[in-house]
Amino acid sequence: MNSAVVNSVVVTGGSRGIGAAVCRLLGARGYGVVVNYASDVDAARSVVADVRAVGGQAVAVQGDVSAERDVTRMFDAATELGPLTGLVGNAGITGDRLARLDEQSVETVRRVLDVNVTGAFLCAREAVRRMSTRYGGSGGSIVMVSSTAAGRGSPGEWVHYAASKAAVESLTWGLAQEVAGEGIRVNAVAPGTVETDLHAAAGAPDRPQRVAATIPLGRAGQPEEIAEGIAWLLSPAASFVVGAVLPISGGR
Numbered sequence: 001m002n003s004a005v006v007n008s009v010v011v012t013g014g015s016r017g018i019g020a021a022v023c024r025l026l027g028a029r030g031y032g033v034v035v036n037y038a039s040d041v042d043a044a045r046s047v048v049a050d051v052r053a054v055g056g057q058a059v060a061v062q063g064d065v066s067a068e069r070d071v072t073r074m075f076d077a078a079t080e081l082g083p084l085t086g087l088v089g090n091a092g093i094t095g096d097r098l099a100r101l102d103e104q105s106v107e108t109v110r111r112v113l114d115v116n117v118t119g120a121f122l123c124a125r126e127a128v129r130r131m132s133t134r135y136g137g138s139g140g141s142i143v144m145v146s147s148t149a150a151g152r153g154s155p156g157e158w159v160h161y162a163a164s165k166a167a168v169e170s171l172t173w174g175l176a177q178e179v180a181g182e183g184i185r186v187n188a189v190a191p192g193t194v195e196t197d198l199h200a201a202a203g204a205p206d207r208p209q210r211v212a213a214t215i216p217l218g219r220a221g222q223p224e225e226i227a228e229g230i231a232w233l234l235s236p237a238a239s240f241v242v243g244a245v246l247p248i249s250g251g252r
């Protein structure tokens, strides 16, 4: 019998928000999906159930993207689903409140940089070690999740977070050039304001509605609208796209 090979993808922060929408979309399109999460096991299991309900394959894997051993474990789980062909580096945090830089604590800044920047580095490195032809791999695609905050700087809200996303974009561009000749395309999306729990985590659950007035399209985005861009960059349909940062932001 001829059973189709399932290509696997690691989606960090796949339990909620944008990551969950990415997992559901990729699962429906036939990828085997590693749904990584930090602590919300129920949310991760619910995403896995959604993928399986449409005939896809998924597994939930707890792990902190800033912890080297956890990252290795996530990628090991992907190999069990099928040959690894992708990473969506989506996990990200902002800190627990909106405030000027001089009012933020060093603990918050360190944690945001650790998750958003060191986490992006560790996941991208692991993906390259497993997919690059330099290491005997068959190539693949990496999509990092930045933010339009990287370009705006986000004064009065989360300058440290904006700076972390600027680092993600430099990482994307530099790594893209390093591994393009080794079968791996590296790109990023930069979402604008999207309706997820991220804003409540920063103490501002109504932020998407407040920001909506400044968005040319007149509203915040939905996680599914970001997932479409990520899935495209990840796929062979974007075969000549390397080192790009795609804004998906309603014009802001």
Ligand code: NAP
Pocket (backbone or CB within 6 Å): 012, 013, 014, 015, 016, 017, 018, 019, 036, 037, 038, 039, 040, 041, 043, 063, 064, 065, 066, 090, 091, 092, 093, 115, 145, 146, 147, 148, 190, 191, 192, 193, 194, 195, 196, 197, 198, 199, 201
């Ligand atoms: P969210 O709803 O708060 O979800 C965050 C996800 O990341 C959850 O699955 C969470 O897991 C996971 N996570 C948090 N820390 C982690 C860690 N250390 N290791 C592994 N996973 C971790 O966030 P979101 O709005 O979907 O944001 C996703 C990405 O988009 C982030 O990189 C964010 O910066 C970016 N972004 C978001 C917006 C927006 O307006 N929402 C705009 C621009 C960019 P648990 O469920 O276990 O907590």
